Amino acid sequence: xxxxxxxxxxxxxxxxxxxxxxxxxxxxxxxxxxxxxxxxxxxxxxxxxxxxxxxxxxxxxxxxxxxxxxxxxxxxxxxxxxxxxxxxxxxxxxxxxxxxxxxxxxxxxxxxxxxxxxxxxxxxxxxxxxxxxxxxxxxxxxxxxxxxxxxxxxxxxxxxxxxxxxxxxxxxxxxxxxxxxxxxxxxxxxxxxxxxxxxxxxxxxxxxxxxxxxxxxxxxxxxxxxxxxxxxxxxxxxxxxxxxxxxxxxxxxxxxxxxxxxxxxxxxxxxxxxxx
Amino acid sequence: xxxxxxxxxxxxxxxxxxxxxxxxxxxxxxxxxxxxxxxxxxxxxxxxxxxxxxxxxxxxxxxxxxxxxxxxxxxxxxxxxxxxxxxxxxxxxxxxxxxxxxxxxxxxxxxxxxxxxxxxxxxxxxxxxxxxxxxxxxxxxxxxxxxxxxxxxxxxxxxxxxxxxxxxxxxxxxxxxxxxxxxxxxxxxxxxxxxxxxxxxxxxxxxxxxxxxxxxxxxxxxxxxxxxxxxxxxxxxxxxxxxxxxxxxxxxxxxxxxxxxxxxxxxxxxxxxxxxxxxxxxxxxxxxxxxxxxxxxxxxxxxxxxxxxxxxxxxxxxxxxxxxxxxxxxxxxxxxxxxxxxxxxxxxxxxxxxxxxxxxxxxxxxxxxxxxxxxxxxxxxxxxxxxxxxxx
Numbered sequence: 001x002x003x004x005x006x007x008x009x010x011x012x013x014x015x016x017x018x019x020x021x022x023x024x025x026x027x028x029x030x031x032x033x034x035x036x037x038x039x040x041x042x043x044x045x046x047x048x049x050x051x052x053x054x055x056x057x058x059x060x061x062x063x064x065x066x067x068x069x070x071x072x073x074x075x076x077x078x079x080x081x082x083x084x085x086x087x088x089x090x091x092x093x094x095x096x097x098x099x100x101x102x103x104x105x106x107x108x109x110x111x112x113x114x115x116x117x118x119x120x121x122x123x124x125x126x127x128x129x130x131x132x133x134x135x136x137x138x139x140x141x142x143x144x145x146x147x148x149x150x151x152x153x154x155x156x157x158x159x160x161x162x163x164x165x166x167x168x169x170x171x172x173x174x175x176x177x178x179x180x181x182x183x184x185x186x187x188x189x190x191x192x193x194x195x196x197x198x199x200x201x202x203x204x205x206x207x208x209x210x211x212x213x214x215x216x217x218x219x220x221x222x223x224x225x226x227x228x229x230x231x232x233x234x235x236x237x238x239x240x241x242x243x244x245x246x247x248x249x250x251x252x253x254x255x256x257x258x259x260x261x262x263x264x265x266x267x268x269x270x271x272x273x274x275x276x
Numbered sequence: 277x278x279x280x281x282x283x284x285x286x287x288x289x290x291x292x293x294x295x296x297x298x299x300x301x302x303x304x305x306x307x308x309x310x311x312x313x314x315x316x317x318x319x320x321x322x323x324x325x326x327x328x329x330x331x332x333x334x335x336x337x338x339x340x341x342x343x344x345x346x347x348x349x350x351x352x353x354x355x356x357x358x359x360x361x362x363x364x365x366x367x368x369x370x371x372x373x374x375x376x377x378x379x380x381x382x383x384x385x386x387x388x389x390x391x392x393x394x395x396x397x398x399x400x401x402x403x404x405x406x407x408x409x410x411x412x413x414x415x416x417x418x419x420x421x422x423x424x425x426x427x428x429x430x431x432x433x434x435x436x437x438x439x440x441x442x443x444x445x446x447x448x449x450x451x452x453x454x455x456x457x458x459x460x461x462x463x464x465x466x467x468x469x470x471x472x473x474x475x476x477x478x479x480x481x482x483x484x485x486x487x488x489x490x491x492x493x494x495x496x497x498x499x500x501x502x503x504x505x506x507x508x509x510x511x512x513x514x515x516x517x518x519x520x521x522x523x524x525x526x527x528x529x530x531x532x533x534x535x536x537x538x539x540x541x542x543x544x545x546x547x548x549x550x551x552x553x554x555x556x557x558x559x560x561x562x563x564x565x566x567x568x569x570x571x572x573x574x575x576x577x578x579x580x581x582x583x584x585x586x587x588x589x590x591x592x593x594x595x596x597x598x599x600x601x602x603x604x605x606x607x608x609x610x611x612x613x614x615x616x617x618x619x620x621x622x623x624x625x626x627x628x629x630x631x632x633x634x635x636x637x638x639x640x641x642x643x644x645x646x647x648x649x650x651x652x653x654x655x656x657x658x659x660x661x662x663x664x665x666x667x668x
Contacts, residue, residue: 073522074521075518075521075522094521094526095521095522095524096521096524096525096526096527099522099523099524100524104522104523104524105522106522107518107519107522111515111516111518111519112515112516113511113512113515113516113519114511114514114515115511115515115579115636115637116508116511116515116641117640119640119642120508120640120641120642123505123508123642124508124509124512124519124520124523124525125523127523127524129505130505131504131505131506131643132505132506132509132525133506134501134506134533134537137500137501137504137506138497138500141500144504144505144643145643145644145645145646147505148504148505148642148643148646149643149646151505152642152646152647169640187523188523191523191524
């Protein structure tokens, strides 16, 4: 360990910027580190997400938000630190194992499913379908059919709640970018997550659809899903999220209510590049 | 069947590509029928061709369930085909250096087990990596298998090949002797032509029964798999593996299942080939087989089982059909050797004008009977023919 590293580690250990006094924690990130060659993308990040909240994660470009998402959801292997979902340590697990613990993520750019209709694409969402076992297809076809029917009904109900049920039989690749974001959120809900990580849900979505998206997130939150969302649109995130965690240069700069964050000197400095 | 009771409604419910393919098949079948009736096409040879077409259909099914479903690039189709052929040949042939004279059904089981083990052996290190690595590894595997077969003479007879393979039904109660027991028949379908059906014809007919059985079972299995949640995960992996992972799917496991399943079907084609040809040699493992099968799957429409079936038949049509072109004296050059060139041109034309293949999946793939009002007109449930881009 070099001197610089040691100093950074000390700083992280002594001065934890995030609020650590939460009762019911669904995601705990402790001292998480990741570097790509000489670039430190995540630098001893520590924070918690409380159950039932919509937690915002903001920060200037290159602050390491997406890397953090990839680390938490298992797409990257951390160099150090730990991640806990629902009190279970999931550090270093495969994404599908982490999903089994109730953490589902979406992607910044909507992922297209070639050759599927919207409702087919929705049906990928539910976890642990009996029809996902090859042998069940032949030895328990009735069971597979029952679950498929139930899942299809769920999918169509959720599409209706999202007010996009008219798209159900459209090709999944032929809908607008904003609609894709809605479909992606709807599909993630079919996986019944306890914690849903949204990577820039409002990016590239027109204002009308953006309001609709915000409404949906709020509604799903009231129904019990916890959200952690990365967002660049300050208006969107400040209206929706509480608390907001600010990330800068790979570590947590501060955490607070939208009010506190917006008026904090350090945050303004970070965004304007004034901080040394 | 609806085709018979309501042919007009059936025709109207088909998509345009389906109508085209049906018309093509009817025309081609008519042509074959004329050939058979006039005696231009010998019935025994015709049945051999049907067997060959069935074999290519099986190979295409296998590759389609790897590439078409999951997007796995497997360049060792010939290796798995060879494992199937040599697996059963070495068990059942009289000249086999290792076992020999066992029942073909034992050979079938051995061939499938060996193919599955080989698929696991190549899949375990490569399926966790990016798609390209499987492609590279499988390219090497094809050569390794071929060279092992060629050089390990004490096990495989090397370049001499394995002779004395019995027909598939050897050892079965009635079927084994059926071709010998059937009487010779002479048929006069048209005035002036006589077709004589003797033992070789009945033997060939039995082979066709075998291959139709294999093709039928494989098709039924694959169609069900394709329409299931299992198949949907594979299709998700093909489009975007990260999405499947994020939604909690163990993509490595799914890819492995798809790879092993496809390899088993390819080996099945090899087993059939050994009992069709009654002789196998290292030449049967030439990479050109892999190439033909890829063409068949792409031509038929990646991801479509029916497309793979169609593609397999077309490839045999081109492969064997070009032999006849030499009969036309006015063509100044020897056409048959240009076969590969013709297929190349065909693929280029296809990629330019119809990159998704002739018969890509036409309808939503949801478990049967779950959707009552399955939308089947092009403007609703049927995905529209894509213009450029996309290949399934």
